[in-house]
Amino acid sequence: MLHPEPEPGDTLSTSTAAPTARDRRRWAQYLVNERAEARVYRQLAARREGEEREILLALAEAEGRHESHWLTLLGGEPARLPRPDTGTQLLGLMAKRFGSIFVLALAQNAEGRSPYDDEPFATAAMAADEKIHHEVVRGLAARGRRRLSGTFRAAVFGANDGLVSNLALVMGIGATGATPQLVLFSGVAGLLAGALSMGAGEFVSVRSQRELLEATEPSNYADAALPHLDLDANELALVYRTRGLTADEADARARAVVETAHAADRSTPYQLPVEQGGDHEVVGGAWGAALSSFLFFASGAIIPVLPWIFGLSGIGAVALALLLVGIALMSTGAMVGLLSGAPPFRRALRQLLIGFGAAAVTYLLGLLFGVQMG
Structure with a gap:
């Protein structure tokens, strides 16, 4: 059987042995x-x-x-x-x-x-193509990850925080021998407390970041004084030096701005050209971020409480809660691994061990307190 002729610069790696x-x-x-x-x-x-x-x-x-x-x-x-x-x-x-x-x-x-x-x-070219394809696809995936990173991080962080913290809470309370009603109340209280805390924290964080950006943006405080500045000796250059320009660049920029201001109609207030300020759209809205964090946390925190909501109790409720939370933890872990280009199963297992590890600690503490109170 004939093999394809190599292209210029290509070396065929095909075997000369008869194919089986x-x-x-x-x-x-x-x-x-x-x-x-x-x-x-x-x-x-x-x-x-x-x-x-x-x-x-x-x-x-x-x-x-x-x-x-x-x-x-x-x-x-x-x-x-x-x-x-x-x-x-x-x-x-x-x-x-x-x-x-x-x-x-x-x-x-x-x-x-x-x-x-x-x-x-x-062929050697085919093997090389696959390596290049890997880098091309990595680059395309990286674009998508950058577009997704902020929202995805908030969703995964909020949901996992709700899953782990509320599982740990109901495991700890349940291990003390508390009644199913108390476990359910503790789980619902933990959901609301955690979700409200997440929402309030995100609101304060985003609002504070926007306020910091607003405080660092250039203002028009000195615009009215521009036409009266001396062309050869003016402090406008210092403004541009505070914005990162070198001394020579700042002097040249200041001279050009003052010349324009002198030539402008004195009856019309001249405005200093505004440099690039903070990007408020990147920060997002405080209320939207707060609501998202509340919902993401609550969506995770409700899962450990579901068995008690539906009337289960004892070891059956504990087992079902662990199963549901385990599935959720492995799903989010696998998704993180998938989007980061890492092995999904390994990330899923890591997420599961972290969540169950936290729950085991509080469960053991609950057993200890239950024995002491008994």
């Missing part, structure tokens, strides 16, 4: 995977515009070149093809139903596990 049936099955798997990945990139491109769309389409085109390589080795379209591997199928499903940030995070991991480095029938 096992080789052909492996090529067919590569073929369907490349097709599926190209389809994912085209689906993502359909939702994007501008530069990101062009980049995604270029990635799909590159996967198409790899597909052609395996088609050539197979001697045309096989009569039967395997399914894409599990990871590639998952990418395809997510590309149809979820935002691009999740898909790109998964694709980043997939591109980093290319088998072509050790594949004797792949």
Whole structure:
């Protein structure tokens, strides 16, 4: 069977040995995977515009070149093809139903596990392409992470704080031998206290940050004095030096501003050109941040209390609370791992151990106090 001719500057790494049936099955798997990945990139491109769309389409085109390589080795379209591997199928499903940030995070991991480095029938250019694809997808995912980072951080922090703190609270109260009604009351009180604290803290934080930005913005206090400044000796240069310009740059800027002010109509108040101030939109609104923090915390804190809300008690309520919180902790941990390009299961397990560790401490303390009170 003929192998593809190498392109200029490319070195074929394909084996000269006669291909076996096992080789052909492996090529067919590569073929369907490349097709599926190209389809994912085209689906993502359909939702994007501008530069990101062009980049995604270029990635799909590159996967198409790899597909052609395996088609050539197979001697045309096989009569039967395997399914894409599990990871590639998952990418395809997510590309149809979820935002691009999740898909790109998964694709980043997939591109980093290319088998072509050790594949004797792949070209050196194909192996190099996969490494470059990994960096391209990492860059695209990084853009999405930056857009998502503020809201996502608040959501994960608030929900996990509610999960862990209220689980620890109900475990500790329950371990003392308290009645189910007291455990439920403690859980609801913990939810409200924690959510209100989170909301109030976020309100104060954002409002204070906006006030600090407003205090550091340039003002028009000295605008009326500009036309009366001496052209050759004026303190306006000092203003620009406080804003980070060098002495020479500040002198040149001040001279230009004063010349403009002298030439302006004296009947119209002249305004000093305003330098870039604080970006209030980046900080966001205090009430919106407070409400979001309240809801994120409450959404997590309600989960440990659900068994008692529905009338369960004793070991059954404790077991169900641990199960529900465990699922929630592992879900948020996996999502953090997915978006950060790290192994989702490892992050999920870390989140679970942290939450259950805190609950174990308060449970043991509750047992201790329960024994002493008994």
